[in-house]
Structures are given as structure tokens and as C-alpha cells.
Amino acid sequence: MILATDLDGTFLAGSDEQKQELYQKFFLDQYLSLVFVSGRGLASILPLFEMASMPRPHFIICDVGATVVKGDSLEAVEPLQSLIEERWPGKESVTQALADIKGLQPQEVPQQRRCSYFYNNTTDIDALKLRVQQLGCDLILSAGKFADVLPTGINKGFSLQRLAKQFLFATDKILVAGDTFNDLSLFNTGYKGVVVGNAEPGLRDATAALHTIYHAREEGAGGILEAMQHFDLPGIPQK
Ligand SMILES: [Mg+2]
Structure with missing residues (x-):
């Protein structure tokens, strides 16, 4: 499974227990991959990695889709980054x-x-x-x-789809997660998705008719865990 998740209000929200349970999965299960898809700029994402419990994503899409880098080297993903730059x-x-x-x-x-x-x-x-x-x-x-x-044309969903195409992600194994309107393009990709419990009401309404989207009760990381269970996506249980 590939979790492509927003950060603030989503991956970084929920109770401490829920966050710990979710983050640990990425250290324990080699079949779980992680992509951050954030409105933050790269410089405001990097301090998160000072937390030992924070898993390192394979890719980071930030600036609401306008920056795309590899998670380990922080190198720009080309030719996608140049295409964005040109626009x-x-x-x-x-x-x-x-x-x-x-x-x-x-x-x-x-x-x-x-x-x-x-x-x-x-x-x-x-x-x-x-x-x-x-x-x-x-x-x-x-x-x-x-x-x-x-x-023009650049948003979180666009960059995630380009990444999925270039690196041959199994698209039926992608789960997107978000809580505000700048995540809507993620939910419009057709991939499985979770709108977390603390999402802004407008996002819930805008995704209400999408059959690929699960509306979670739990907030943030808790909502993601709930959706992984709902879609029966792999992940090693904590105990
Ligand atoms: Mg958010």
C-alpha cells in the first residue's frame, strides 16, 4: 500500500497513540510506502524528521503540489519539477x-x-x-x-498522478488522505481516499458522492487507520 497523505490536520493530527500506531507501521512493514503531500514548503517539512518516530517518506510533494522531491536525497523529481517551473x-x-x-x-x-x-x-x-x-x-x-x-494545472492530485505514472505505483494500492479543500484534487484522482473526521465541512460535501472515498469518524492519523481497515489495505497490526 502507498499512503499519500496531507500533513497538517491529517498525518500530524489525531491522538498520540493513533499517531504512534500509524507511524510505526512504516518502520515495520516493508510493503508500506509513504508519500507526503503537503501545503507546506520543503523547509518547513524537514524539521519533522528530527522526531525519531517520524517515518521518512519515499517522496515529498509540497508547496500544494508545486515541489516534488525524493524523500531520502531531497533531489527534485525530473522532468516533473521542470514542467512545473515552466508554468x-x-x-x-x-x-x-x-x-x-x-x-x-x-x-x-x-x-x-x-x-x-x-x-x-x-x-x-x-x-x-x-x-x-x-x-x-x-x-x-x-x-x-x-x-x-x-x-496552471498544478495541484496535489496532478503531481501525485504524475509521480504514480513515472514510478509505476500500483494505483489500486494508493490511499490518499486529507482534511481541507486543497486536498480535493487528491480525492478527484479516482484513487481510494480518506477524508479524516476533523475535515472542513466543505470537503466532506465535495467528496460525498465519490464512491472511492471513505469518510472517517476519527481525526487525523486515527482516520487513516480506520480507512486502512475499511479498505482492507495491508499493514502489520501493532500487537
Ligand atoms: Mg491539512
């Missing part, structure tokens, strides 16, 4: 084009090939959408406050 107009063009949109605050976090903002109820969403479209980029709004500007 990115650059931070300066994006910053300039969105400078006069009200209520838009840049997120001061490490980021590459995307620009992330906070928005609020004063933000003119239609104007924002239009500007982003004129830039030849995509806009993803999530959790009622995050606005990500991404290279």
Missing part, C-alpha cells in the same frame, strides 16, 4: 498583480513556485479569481482563509 510566472509577477486586492495578506512561510495568502471577508474573491486567471495561474481557496496561487 510559473514568478513571485514578483504574482505579487504585483495582486497588490491592490483588499484583505489579502501574504503568508510569511517558506514557499516555492506558488504564492500563499490569507484572505478575509473583505476580499473581493471575483476580482482575485480574475487576476489569477490573467496571470495564467490557478487559485485554490481553503479553510475559509487560505488562498494559494499555483502554476
Whole structure:
């Protein structure tokens, strides 16, 4: 099985016991593979590996899909990374084009090939959408406050599918996991998926009709464990 999981609110959420049970599986079972698929920039993912209990993923998709690296060497996965780069107009063009949109605050976090903002109820969403479209980029709004500007066609699902194709993942053995709207593209891949118990309501609604998706009761890591059981995906029991 290949777990392709979001981090915040998903792999990093749930009780300490649930996290321990889930993380341990990746040390014990060589047939379990892990891919991180996060909105974080790479620089904010690396400190996680200082925790001895944190398994090392085979691949890291970060920046909401705009960065794809190998988990051990942190080398860019080519030609995917260059394809994404070609579609990115650059931070300066994006910053300039969105400078006069009200209520838009840049997120001061490490980021590459995307620009992330906070928005609020004063933000003119239609104007924002239009500007982003004129830039030849995509806009993803999530959790009622995050606005990500991404290279056109690039999102978590796109990069995961490209990775799956290039490295010949058995697609019926992939389980995707997430909790907010920037994970929707993962659920639209057609792979098996779990929307964890603490997910934003909009994501639950948007995935309600997808028969490949399991809606878990448990939060974060607990929801992933619940889904592995539901789909009868392999994993050595703890005891
Ligand atoms: Mg999340």
C-alpha cells in the first residue's frame, strides 16, 4: 500500500497513540510506502524528521503540489519539477498583480513556485479569481482563509498522478488522505481516499458522492487507520 497523505490536520493530527500506531507501521512493514503531500514548503517539512518516530517518506510533494522531491536525497523529481517551473510566472509577477486586492495578506512561510495568502471577508474573491486567471495561474481557496496561487494545472492530485505514472505505483494500492479543500484534487484522482473526521465541512460535501472515498469518524492519523481497515489495505497490526 502507498499512503499519500496531507500533513497538517491529517498525518500530524489525531491522538498520540493513533499517531504512534500509524507511524510505526512504516518502520515495520516493508510493503508500506509513504508519500507526503503537503501545503507546506520543503523547509518547513524537514524539521519533522528530527522526531525519531517520524517515518521518512519515499517522496515529498509540497508547496500544494508545486515541489516534488525524493524523500531520502531531497533531489527534485525530473522532468516533473521542470514542467512545473515552466508554468510559473514568478513571485514578483504574482505579487504585483495582486497588490491592490483588499484583505489579502501574504503568508510569511517558506514557499516555492506558488504564492500563499490569507484572505478575509473583505476580499473581493471575483476580482482575485480574475487576476489569477490573467496571470495564467490557478487559485485554490481553503479553510475559509487560505488562498494559494499555483502554476496552471498544478495541484496535489496532478503531481501525485504524475509521480504514480513515472514510478509505476500500483494505483489500486494508493490511499490518499486529507482534511481541507486543497486536498480535493487528491480525492478527484479516482484513487481510494480518506477524508479524516476533523475535515472542513466543505470537503466532506465535495467528496460525498465519490464512491472511492471513505469518510472517517476519527481525526487525523486515527482516520487513516480506520480507512486502512475499511479498505482492507495491508499493514502489520501493532500487537
Ligand atoms: Mg491539512
